[in-house]
Amino acid sequence: MSDIGVSVKKSEDFSEWYTEVIVKSGMADYAPIKGCMIIREHAYAIWEKIQEIINKKIQATGHRNVYFPMFIPEGFLKKEAEHFEGFIPEVAWVTHGGDSPLEEKLAVRPTSETIMYATFAKWIRSWRDLPIKINQWCNIVRWETKATKLFLRTREFLWQEGHTAHTTSEEAEKEVLYILGEYRDLMENYLAIPVLVGVKSDSEKFAGALYTTALEAMMPDGKALQMGTSHNLGQNFAKVFDIKFIGEDEKDHQVWQTSWGVTTRLIGALVMVHGDDKGLVLPPKVAPIQVVIVPIPYKGAEPDAIAAKAKEIAAKLQARDISVVLDDRAEYTPGWKFNQWELKGVPVRIEIGPRDLKQQQITIARRDTGQKIAIKEEETFVVVEKLFEDIQNNLFEKAKAALTERILSVKNYEEFKKIVAEKGGFLKVAWCGSADCETKIKNETGATIRVRPFGTEEPHANCIYCGQKAKEIVFFARSY
Amino acid sequence: MSDIGVSVKKSEDFSEWYTEVIVKSGMADYAPIKGCMIIREHAYAIWEKIQEIINKKIQATGHRNVYFPMFIPEGFLKKEAEHFEGFIPEVAWVTHGGDSPLEEKLAVRPTSETIMYATFAKWIRSWRDLPIKINQWCNIVRWETKATKLFLRTREFLWQEGHTAHTTSEEAEKEVLYILGEYRDLMENYLAIPVLVGVKSDSEKFAGALYTTALEAMMPDGKALQMGTSHNLGQNFAKVFDIKFIGEDEKDHQVWQTSWGVTTRLIGALVMVHGDDKGLVLPPKVAPIQVVIVPIPYKGAEPDAIAAKAKEIAAKLQARDISVVLDDRAEYTPGWKFNQWELKGVPVRIEIGPRDLKQQQITIARRDTGQKIAIKEEETFVVVEKLFEDIQNNLFEKAKAALTERILSVKNYEEFKKIVAEKGGFLKVAWCGSADCETKIKNETGATIRVRPFGTEEPHANCIYCGQKAKEIVFFARSY
Numbered sequence: 001m002s003d004i005g006v007s008v009k010k011s012e013d014f015s016e017w018y019t020e021v022i023v024k025s026g027m028a029d030y031a032p033i034k035g036c037m038i039i040r041e042h043a044y045a046i047w048e049k050i051q052e053i054i055n056k057k058i059q060a061t062g063h064r065n066v067y068f069p070m071f072i073p074e075g076f077l078k079k080e081a082e083h084f085e086g087f088i089p090e091v092a093w094v095t096h097g098g099d100s101p102l103e104e105k106l107a108v109r110p111t112s113e114t115i116m117y118a119t120f121a122k123w124i125r126s127w128r129d130l131p132i133k134i135n136q137w138c139n140i141v142r143w144e145t146k147a148t149k150l151f152l153r154t155r156e157f158l159w160q161e162g163h164t165a166h167t168t169s170e171e172a173e174k175e176v177l178y179i180l181g182e183y184r185d186l187m188e189n190y191l192a193i194p195v196l197v198g199v200k201s202d203s204e205k206f207a208g209a210l211y212t213t214a215l216e217a218m219m220p221d222g223k224a225l226q227m228g229t230s231h232n233l234g235q236n237f238a239k240v241f242d243i244k245f246i247g248e249d250e251k252d253h254q255v256w257q258t259s260w261g262v263t264t265r266l267i268g269a270l271v272m273v274h275g276d277d278k279g280l281v282l283p284p285k286v287a288p289i290q291v292v293i294v295p296i297p298y299k300g301a302e303p304d305a306i307a308a309k310a311k312e313i314a315a316k317l318q319a320r321d322i323s324v325v326l327d328d329r330a331e332y333t334p335g336w337k338f339n340q341w342e343l344k345g346v347p348v349r350i351e352i353g354p355r356d357l358k359q360q361q362i363t364i365a366r367r368d369t370g371q372k373i374a375i376k377e378e379e380t381f382v383v384v385e386k387l388f389e390d391i392q393n394n395l396f397e398k399a400k401a402a403l404t405e406r407i408l409s410v411k412n413y414e415e416f417k418k419i420v421a422e423k424g425g426f427l428k429v430a431w432c433g434s435a436d437c438e439t440k441i442k443n444e445t446g447a448t449i450r451v452r453p454f455g456t457e458e459p460h461a462n463c464i465y466c467g468q469k470a471k472e473i474v475f476f477a478r479s480y
Numbered sequence: 481m482s483d484i485g486v487s488v489k490k491s492e493d494f495s496e497w498y499t500e501v502i503v504k505s506g507m508a509d510y511a512p513i514k515g516c517m518i519i520r521e522h523a524y525a526i527w528e529k530i531q532e533i534i535n536k537k538i539q540a541t542g543h544r545n546v547y548f549p550m551f552i553p554e555g556f557l558k559k560e561a562e563h564f565e566g567f568i569p570e571v572a573w574v575t576h577g578g579d580s581p582l583e584e585k586l587a588v589r590p591t592s593e594t595i596m597y598a599t600f601a602k603w604i605r606s607w608r609d610l611p612i613k614i615n616q617w618c619n620i621v622r623w624e625t626k627a628t629k630l631f632l633r634t635r636e637f638l639w640q641e642g643h644t645a646h647t648t649s650e651e652a653e654k655e656v657l658y659i660l661g662e663y664r665d666l667m668e669n670y671l672a673i674p675v676l677v678g679v680k681s682d683s684e685k686f687a688g689a690l691y692t693t694a695l696e697a698m699m700p701d702g703k704a705l706q707m708g709t710s711h712n713l714g715q716n717f718a719k720v721f722d723i724k725f726i727g728e729d730e731k732d733h734q735v736w737q738t739s740w741g742v743t744t745r746l747i748g749a750l751v752m753v754h755g756d757d758k759g760l761v762l763p764p765k766v767a768p769i770q771v772v773i774v775p776i777p778y779k780g781a782e783p784d785a786i787a788a789k790a791k792e793i794a795a796k797l798q799a800r801d802i803s804v805v806l807d808d809r810a811e812y813t814p815g816w817k818f819n820q821w822e823l824k825g826v827p828v829r830i831e832i833g834p835r836d837l838k839q840q841q842i843t844i845a846r847r848d849t850g851q852k853i854a855i856k857e858e859e860t861f862v863v864v865e866k867l868f869e870d871i872q873n874n875l876f877e878k879a880k881a882a883l884t885e886r887i888l889s890v891k892n893y894e895e896f897k898k899i900v901a902e903k904g905g906f907l908k909v910a911w912c913g914s915a916d917c918e919t920k921i922k923n924e925t926g927a928t929i930r931v932r933p934f935g936t937e938e939p940h941a942n943c944i945y946c947g948q949k950a951k952e953i954v955f956f957a958r959s960y
Contacts, residue, residue, distance in 0.1 A: 029602075031548070031549045031595070031599070032599060033551055033552070033586070036549035036551065038547070039546060039548075041544035045545070047547075064521035065521065066518065066519060066521050067518070067519040067524055067619075068511065068518050068519075069516035069517070069636055070619055070621075071516065071635075071636070076512070090578060091578060092576070092577050093575065093576040094573060094574050094575075095573065096572070097572050097573075097635075098568075098571060098623050108574065118512045119509065119511070119512060119518060123509075134521065138619070139550055139619065141550075143578050156551070158547060
């Protein structure tokens with residue numbers, strides 16, 4: 001590995017390329033403890049942007065941030081049997097405080113339904129206390145045994161988890177779909193990653209949910225990535241935690257609940273979907289640094305005037321709320337700097353050299369296409385704003401085209417197996433609805449049902465596996 | 481306890497008053513697990529304000545947020561002997577992942593020096609890689625055995641921890657003091673809590689630091705509260721983790737380091753210092769809700785017009801970035817609402833009744849003094865802005881007067897003991913500098929040295945304990 005720049009091509013060794021881009025761009029690093037990662041400044045700043053976007057959305061609709069304890073007594077986790085069974089193999093256990101063994105061992109939260117809902121039961125008395133709509137940003141632990149993949153599979157990660165309780169089933173259903181829509185907006189209009197949305201099959205749903213809705217993206221290696229989930233919990237947890245309210249009818253009722261979340265794996269998706277052989281390519285809306293300015297001093301060619309002009313332009317853009325870095329370090333060459341900022345995925349680069357200065361112009365380069373143009377200096381802000389829009393759109397359109405290309409309607413199981421093994425992608429097939437066919441396909445090919453899309457498209461073929469009458473159209477894929 | 485309002489007076493049962501205000505105002509609740517708390521929306525929103533203030537300060541000076549793993553292998557903690565000894569009694573240990581015992585048990589971070597600095601050693605090669613200035617917002621666990629006190633002593637809490645590495649001792653020293661100054665600004669100019677600043681004695685410093693600087697506030701019960709610390713770590717950790725760099729002189733050097741933090745206990749201080757018999761009193765700069773508008777409808781008196789006017793005023797204030805709640809709930813009376821929003825400490829209340837409407841005026845009440853005035857409707861924004869300033873200043877000045885009253889110069893140990901036992905406060909005394917006198921005072925009275933103030937005030941008396949020649953003036957107090 002050279003000190004700067006990526007040593008492998010994305011198309012040649014996708015997995016190695018992915019890790020190298022992340023580590024070299026300063027997004028993350030392996031931690032000196034197995035299965036864990038360090039989220040470095042360049043990725044954490046993206047996470048902060050995601051937090052800002054989600055906070056704004058959910059706070060506008062009455063959700064409030066809170067913080068619940070990280071430790072969950074074993075007895076709580078056990079209360080909802082399906083939930084317990086789903087999470088127990090991956091739980092990290094605290095057994096000692098100081099020198100003393102604990103009376104009851106404590107799970108480090110793999111998710112917070114149980115500890116939160118035990119408390120909801122205490123908070124909720126009447127319909128006036130509802131809805132409860134809360135969210136928390138926190139760390140989560142799942143003791144993975146497979147190899148670590150930065151952002152996608154680590155023993156600890158960051159997420160937000162929203163939890164709501166409602167008086168009616170309809171209201172809960174509405175919440176599930178509202179969140180799904182906002183997640184889609186985040187992914188498509190900010191991260192520039194198109195997604196398929198729909199409902200999970202019963203075998204793939206959240207342990208303890210009535211049903212799970214999900215958003216799935218396609219990675220360049222043909223594997224799907226689950227980007228977020230929004231669960232309708234029905235009254236499953238309300239029953240076991242006895243979360244009751246007195247209704248306007250003065251009778252006792254159990255609440256209806258939802259939970260939903262997205263994690264730091266979104267950052268992994270950003271890297272995979274948009275990155276190229278030079279490194280990261282970040283959509284302007286979530287790029288921590290949106291513009292880098294590199295002065296190009298020549299000996300004897302007014303270095304002070306160039307430096308002053310670079311500062312002036314930086315200040316002007318900053319005053320318009322654009323995030324700018326002026327890279328005037330003397331110890332690196334302009335070429336080295338170009339490589340470094342390209343590696344970091346900065347959407348727009350501005351160069352100012354002696355000729356630019358003389359002609360009152362600047363040179364401006366976009367990261368996504370590499371295109372370079374000279375513009376009049378006074379047009380800088382207008383052109384930069386326009387470029388942001390173009391880059392944001394271009395990244396989404398490219399990703400959308402790649403997704404469309406990766407969606408294949410398949411009617412024959414032999415063909416299905418061949419495509420899954422050779423190129424991957426989303427396979428759109430007719431399915432009879434039986435868990436048996438689903439399991440056999442999974443065992444034979446590794447592909448699972450990623451979503452059962454919303455809508456009323458009629459299956460015009462029989463079940464891809466058993467050949468019986470199909471009930472619906474679903475999307476299969478191998479996944480991360 | 482009545483459903484709304486505080487059942488005890490602050491002056492009569494301070495401890496019970498504190499808990500009741502926190503629980504009833506919706507700031508926090510006891511968790512269904514021993515020693516832990518739930519931070520609810522009304523307090524978490526204050527924490528988010530504190531995050532915003534600190535992030536702005538430190539990011540402007542080149543610090544960047546990151547996230548390191550929560551689990552620290554036992555071997556790492558052990559490397560710096562003094563550090564290990566200081567933290568080991570309070571560590572929660574993860575010993576199992578799923579069903580399997582771990583090879584090496586993992587501490588849930590009591591602080592992150594060791595795991596971070598093991599990584600610094602890998603990141604730092606040359607002077608060009610310095611300084612490193614990072615910060616993280618995260619949860620921290622210390623397995624307290626004493627009774628829980630909401631926000632002040634819980635087994636899990638939230639904090640920020642800044643960590644820096646520099647080429648020179650001078651630069652590290654400068655960083656320590658810079659952060660101390662910014663913390664002071666946060667506490668005095670945002671939280672409206674005056675603090676004493678200075679250096680800790682050796683027996684009270686952070687385990688592993690060269691020296692610790694601290695900010696100490698005085699609570700109404702005469703006990704001091706440590707509000708934040710900024711440590712100069714010297715080269716202690718650099719030595720054990722072998723954090724070296726090649727200098728501009730092309731020789732090997734060890735880095736100089738600092739670490740610093742504030743925690744969610746700041747919220748406890750806010751409650752204690754400003755609260756009154758009606759509940760919380762929040763400084764406008766950190767109040768999650770700055771203004772509440774309560775329409776006062778009378779039967780037959782244009783309820784629609786009043787509601788419309790209330791909405792109009794709310795929208796106008798929101799457009800000026802003021803955080804407003806319009807409480808138009810039909811199921812509660814205005815009086816009940818007044819009590820609730822006073823309990824929650826909202827700085828300004830606006831009332832609009834039929835007479836106000838007719839005279840194109842509003843009634844405006846300030847939470848800190850209870851003062852109520854009628855103003856012309858068109859002056860609303862100007863008056864509200866002015867009130868925010870007045871309330872912010874008034875809270876600080878009141879707290880400052882209370883602090884001043886609680887600082888007592890004492891020259892006689894009998895008097896010292898009497899004051900500590902009867903009324904508390906900061907006791908300003910001459911001290912010979914020996915740890916022996918310090919320990920004896922602590923054992924005999926429970927008071928410790930909170931800070932050794934900066935500056936050159938000469939001790940004009942002999943050591944309060946041993947009567948030998950004094951080296952300096954220090955502040956003793958009992959503390960939380």
